[in-house]
Amino acid sequence: MSRYRFGPGEIPVMVKVGDLKVGTAGSTLLTLGLGSCVAVALYDAIRKIGGLAHVLLPDPSHARSPGPPGRFASSAVDALLTMMIAEGADRSRIFARIAGGASMFENLAAAGNASLGARNVAAVKESLERARIPLRAQDVGGGFGRSVYFRLSDGRLLIRSIRRDDVIL
């Protein structure tokens, strides 16, 4: 896997595990090493305002403390929407793309349960539906990690993995 090369004037903005960030044209939001986690990318293509969250878990019932909204599918979508609208995005134009939700250690999921990755994906989709945000594209599941680079000048969402060619959503 070669290093991602940022273009001239492209400003990288790192979204850490459980975090979320919003930006405008010129920035590239990125998050590295999603396993069972899900990246939620929202975009207003006219205003070129985008938001990216690195979701860890479906909801706070799985955590010892509630923590920041980006951690959970149940709160990340609404938090991103609020921040994007504050930046000037038009809610009616915002659409979503998601990536991640892999199952890295097959034999660890409790018997009979869906993997955490699959549950994260389902929870993110539910939150998007509840917020009436259309899901345009997805690259989810499998048994490998992903990194996501979301270029806000044109909305390109690039997904890299170690043993797979780049995917553009």
Added chain:
Amino acid sequence: MIDIRELGTLQLDALREVANIGAGHAATALSQLTRQRIMLNVPQIRVVRLEEVAELTGVPDEAVAAVVMQVLGDLTGRAVQVFPGSTAQWIAEALLNRQGISFPDGFGEMEQSALKEAANILGAAYLSALSDFLGLLVLTSVPSLALDMAAAALTSGYLATGQLDEYVFCIETLFRVDELRNPLHAHFLLLPDSPSLEVILRSVRMA
């Protein structure tokens, strides 16, 4: 609510001693298996926030080998071991007595199996030292391996059972081998479930 941060330097030193005993046993086993003199030591034990774990081992999207085991018995939880590419490569070469295994592309069934074996020895050694120290039964499940981006393997490993713990014990291990000038690194992460964490905290407070 119990908090792992309650541990002071003295308590962490006590746990580090326990880990060093485990490292000693693992070194003996690995030396016998590879017919090389291997020294293992634990320079430090840290208590780390989960979100920081991915950065602790280096670059979040760098390829590493991660081995996850479930901890069973009187103590329950998960143990995640992280081997940087150079360490994984050396372990596979030493155990298979072969040179030039590239990481991660050269890791087929045999190489992965060798790595799991080494992780099993290390994990069992650390946990049996802890088990002796606490006077409790500690067992491990069959190891599960992923060769992938550090952050992806780590977050998925510690979240595998769908529970988010705030802090983990991070035991850094250094491998010293005669043929190598610089030591190799590995990290052993222990994520005890709440009741087990309480048992560990109670024991080290008395230590």
